[in-house]
Amino acid sequence: MSSQGAEPSIFSRIIAREIPATIVAETDRLIAFEDIAPQAPVHVVITTKDPQYRNVVELAAGDPGLLAELVRVAQTIADERTMGQFRLVFNTGAASGQTVFHVHAHVLGVVTVADALGEGSLGSL
Numbered sequence: 670m671s672s673q674g675a676e677p678s679i680f681s682r683i684i685a686r687e688i689p690a691t692i693v694a695e696t697d698r699l700i701a702f703e704d705i706a707p708q709a710p711v712h713v714v715i716t717t718k719d720p721q722y723r724n725v726v727e728l729a730a731g732d733p734g735l736l737a738e739l740v741r742v743a744q745t746i747a748d749e750r751t752m753g754q755f756r757l758v759f760n761t762g763a764a765s766g767q768t769v770f771h772v773h774a775h776v777l778g779v780v781t782v783a784d785a786l787g788e789g790s791l792g793s794l
């Protein structure tokens with residue numbers, strides 16, 4: 670289902686630079702920025718510039734190539750920030766904790782081995 674006609678999501682407003690965010694990566698079709706409420710030592714959100722897909726199921730059905738590109742961007746961010754290893758989370762549906770209905774992935778990771786040993790270091794997402 671399309672989100673056309675709805676109010677712009679908070680992520681569309683970040684993409685339009687209407688509200689500030691710490692942007693860490695950008696391609697023609699994707700943008701990645703630090704989560705405002707991090708659940709791990711590294712917590713980056715990757716979202717599509719096109720807001721038409723509400724969740725990863727819709728993105729996988731509608732544009733699997735873009736989903737694959739998103740995963741590649743996640744790996745690049747992890748290579749730069751989290752020793753190349755990461756958790757990739759797509760909350761799908763309000764009951765799962767999704768609050769922004771503009772498809773996005775959470776890239777969660779640790780910076781050092783010591784972080785990895787910390788209790789709850791990758792949060793509860």
Ligand code: 5GP
Binds near residue numbers: 690691703760770
């Ligand atoms: P969801 O709960 O939909 O899976 O993830 C939405 C994420 O967006 C949350 O982790 C939340 O902290 C983040 N978020 C919400 N509003 C903003 C904002 O204005 N700026 C940034 N950088 N992150 C936001």
